Amino acid sequence: MIELIELTKEYPGSSQPAVDRLNLTIFKGETIALLGPSGCGKTSVLSMIVGLEKPTAGDIQIDGQSIVKVPVEKRGIGLVFQDYAIFTSMTVRGNLAFGLTVRKTPKSEIASKVNDTASFLGLTPILDVKASRLSGSELQRVALGRTLVTRPSILLLDEPLSNLEPEARLATRQELRRLRQELGLTIIYVTHDQVEALSLADRLAIMSFGRILQVEKTSVILEKPKLVQVAQFLGSPPMNIFQGFFHQDNGYLAFRQGAVDLRLPFKSLSPKVELGSARFYHLGLRPEDLDFTEESEPFFRGQVSGLENRGFDSVVSLANGNLEMKALDPQNVFTWGETVAVKAKAESFFLFDKSGRLMEGQLFEANHD
Amino acid sequence: MAEAYGKPPNQGRILTIPGQIVSLLVLVTPLVVALYMSFTDWSPTRSGLKDASFVGLENYQELLIYDHRFLQAVGRTALLAVICLSLEFVLGLGLATLFLRTFRGKRFFFSAFLTPMMVLPVVVGYTFWMLFQSNGPVNQVLALLGLQGLEWFRDSTLAFVAVVLTEVWHWTPLFFLILFSGLNAVPENPIRAAVILGASPRQVFWKVVFPAIKPVIIVAFVIRAMEVIKIFDEVFLLTRGGPGSATETISLYIYKLAFNDFQLAYGAAAAFLVLAGSLVMVHLLLIPVRDQLLERRD
Numbered sequence: 001m002i003e004l005i006e007l008t009k010e011y012p013g014s015s016q017p018a019v020d021r022l023n024l025t026i027f028k029g030e031t032i033a034l035l036g037p038s039g040c041g042k043t044s045v046l047s048m049i050v051g052l053e054k055p056t057a058g059d060i061q062i063d064g065q066s067i068v069k070v071p072v073e074k075r076g077i078g079l080v081f082q083d084y085a086i087f088t089s090m091t092v093r094g095n096l097a098f099g100l101t102v103r104k105t106p107k108s109e110i111a112s113k114v115n116d117t118a119s120f121l122g123l124t125p126i127l128d129v130k131a132s133r134l135s136g137s138e139l140q141r142v143a144l145g146r147t148l149v150t151r152p153s154i155l156l157l158d159e160p161l162s163n164l165e166p167e168a169r170l171a172t173r174q175e176l177r178r179l180r181q182e183l184g185l186t187i188i189y190v191t192h193d194q195v196e197a198l199s200l201a202d203r204l205a206i207m208s209f210g211r212i213l214q215v216e217k218t219s220v221i222l223e224k225p226k227l228v229q230v231a232q233f234l235g236s237p238p239m240n241i242f243q244g245f246f247h248q249d250n251g252y253l254a255f256r257q258g259a260v261d262l263r264l265p266f267k268s269l270s271p272k273v274e275l276g277s278a279r280f281y282h283l284g285l286r287p288e289d290l291d292f293t294e295e296s297e298p299f300f301r302g303q304v305s306g307l308e309n310r311g312f313d314s315v316v317s318l319a320n321g322n323l324e325m326k327a328l329d330p331q332n333v334f335t336w337g338e339t340v341a342v343k344a345k346a347e348s349f350f351l352f353d354k355s356g357r358l359m360e361g362q363l364f365e366a367n368h369d
Numbered sequence: 370m371a372e373a374y375g376k377p378p379n380q381g382r383i384l385t386i387p388g389q390i391v392s393l394l395v396l397v398t399p400l401v402v403a404l405y406m407s408f409t410d411w412s413p414t415r416s417g418l419k420d421a422s423f424v425g426l427e428n429y430q431e432l433l434i435y436d437h438r439f440l441q442a443v444g445r446t447a448l449l450a451v452i453c454l455s456l457e458f459v460l461g462l463g464l465a466t467l468f469l470r471t472f473r474g475k476r477f478f479f480s481a482f483l484t485p486m487m488v489l490p491v492v493v494g495y496t497f498w499m500l501f502q503s504n505g506p507v508n509q510v511l512a513l514l515g516l517q518g519l520e521w522f523r524d525s526t527l528a529f530v531a532v533v534l535t536e537v538w539h540w541t542p543l544f545f546l547i548l549f550s551g552l553n554a555v556p557e558n559p560i561r562a563a564v565i566l567g568a569s570p571r572q573v574f575w576k577v578v579f580p581a582i583k584p585v586i587i588v589a590f591v592i593r594a595m596e597v598i599k600i601f602d603e604v605f606l607l608t609r610g611g612p613g614s615a616t617e618t619i620s621l622y623i624y625k626l627a628f629n630d631f632q633l634a635y636g637a638a639a640a641f642l643v644l645a646g647s648l649v650m651v652h653l654l655l656i657p658v659r660d661q662l663l664e665r666r667d
Contacts, residue, residue, distance in 0.1 A: 052561055073567035085558030089580030089661075098576070099566035143562075150566060 020210035036207030078147030157189035284350035428638035461544025494606030525615035551585030
């Protein structure tokens, strides 16, 4: 078990800490992804765990023992860099053997360990090839192998899939799952790509500005974004978020952002939710939960202000005044400038309070229709 | 016009003809004439080159077997090259490593350390000649330290040392500059990876950094080696090859052959031997990194 306790990293000359009092517990044998935009501090976290950088404050513990003062090479942690950081002047064998050679391991032991790792990763046929001649996925397997030869119990991966071709990504994903199963490794990896995060990890830790916003099982995080920032980050395209207040208008409930009213499919609000311009909320709705409609009083009516054809569907941006939302059009039928109406089911709405926290429980009562 | 556009390649070639002729006259002809000359016994004080008799390899034979002064000059130049290049490499690498860190006044010192190589060799030679005089600044400093002044240019070894010091002062900056840019171009992540895998700083340098900068080091050595073989100005101004011929380098000896003794044919043969020697040396130096340098990057 690895525990990051109030972990903080400040770089000189920077006003904001790169990592800010971060707490996270990582269980033995699990795969966890730190997901966040570039510059959110996720690589700094990896650097501190592996020992390339010292925390400004806070502690890192493995099974209850602080490792902050333990030298890098004694931590038993492996790191695979995003660019693989292969020693290009050596052969594959030289790369794999490096961690053992520098520790003055006996030659016979090096040979057997290198051969084992090579066959485990399918590198045996290219053992004597110069590393400068390898392809991207081969480089990655060499980088993995070079780390695994030293038998780390924890493996850190920096953007493991981002430099690979789509086919190689699939293979690598399977490879990493196999590693975890057969070697019982704890894997921590960082990525800014949610697909990469969702496809590999048991749990996701979503990071922003050096802090963790939410840690959640991968299988449920899309359904349970606890914070509006998380909702805005996840999904492709991410959730539509409207900022405004609820009000009653001519017998129906509406949510007003700026001068635009969104007509809600609710009969009433629960007592927890208050009406009136003094009560500010974030209202969330997934693009995939919006349906196009012909009805005369829809949830929203706007002009098509953007179209992004993704092959199997289009992302349609609809705008009215300063309010814009995205919806998915599986038939690719809309054109620029066209006026389009959308509706949504009551159960697909997410409500976040003023500070951005998800409000849970029954909040609305749906219309009967 | 359309026709002219249709035949640019030929026209282009035609347009280079004047340039080709000039380079033929200026570059190739003298080389061929000198090569021919080296197979004759021509001396300008006796006759024209066309009347000189062809002696075959006699000049080369003489140089390689009987001319001890030439062989000594070759050996001395090689020794000078080995000593100077070693010192320049070590000092240059040390400086380059220092400059990888941040410290106060880095920009200033960077410029300052690069200045010597921009000074004209003649000025360097003259300045150091002055410095090493019997009552010059070097001896005055030695006197301040309570040491006896040295007769730099009267002692064979000391004269050689003076030449080495001058050359090292003049050209260490070039090694520094080349090695510094080489070190700066070494990617950081392989170094970090090596550290995580347990390599000591020494192992990191020899196993990761050194292979990465090896081509740069060799190129620096090739450039400097060629320059040292050609060294003339500084030695001429410092010692004129003296005392005796204690600091006589190849260039200086060939200069004396040609302009003191007017043995132009013999001097030409010596020059061609040096050229052949340099070619062989440069190729030998480049062998270990040739593949690395010529490797195609995808």
